Amino acid sequence: MSLRLDLSGVAGFDQQFPLALTYAGLPLDLSGYTLTLILKAAAVTPDALGTVYGEGTGLTVTDASGGEFTWDVPAADTAISAPGALWYRVDVTALADPAPALSGALWLAAV
Numbered sequence: 001m002s003l004r005l006d007l008s009g010v011a012g013f014d015q016q017f018p019l020a021l022t023y024a025g026l027p028l029d030l031s032g033y034t035l036t037l038i039l040k041a042a043a044v045t046p047d048a049l050g051t052v053y054g055e056g057t058g059l060t061v062t063d064a065s066g067g068e069f070t071w072d073v074p075a076a077d078t079a080i081s082a083p084g085a086l087w088y089r090v091d092v093t094a095l096a097d098p099a100p101a102l103s104g105a106l107w108l109a110a111v
Helices: none
Strands: 007-010 017-018 034-040 053-055 058-063 068-073 082-094 098-109
Touching: 007 017, 034 058, 034 068
Parallel strands: 007 098, 053 058
Antiparallel strands: 017 068, 034 053, 034 082, 058 068, 082 098
């Protein structure tokens, strides 16, 4: 179910990314699911060292039946000293076991 989607932004600025989840080519109905997004230095960085976003803390479901949500990233979370990339992963949790749904690089241009 996990898809790769690289994003682009500018280091040190607030960013907002509209995203949508699909399953088998159809929108994933997010009703009854919990979304979590982890932003970290690289794909191999332990999750515990990343910044965690959840619904109400950076993630907003905008159309549950359409699988759509936005990710708001504050400037402090993208403050890097040179152009480069961070890594993010979106997990969807139905009961107790989160499943990766979307991941990719967040490419940041320096100002």
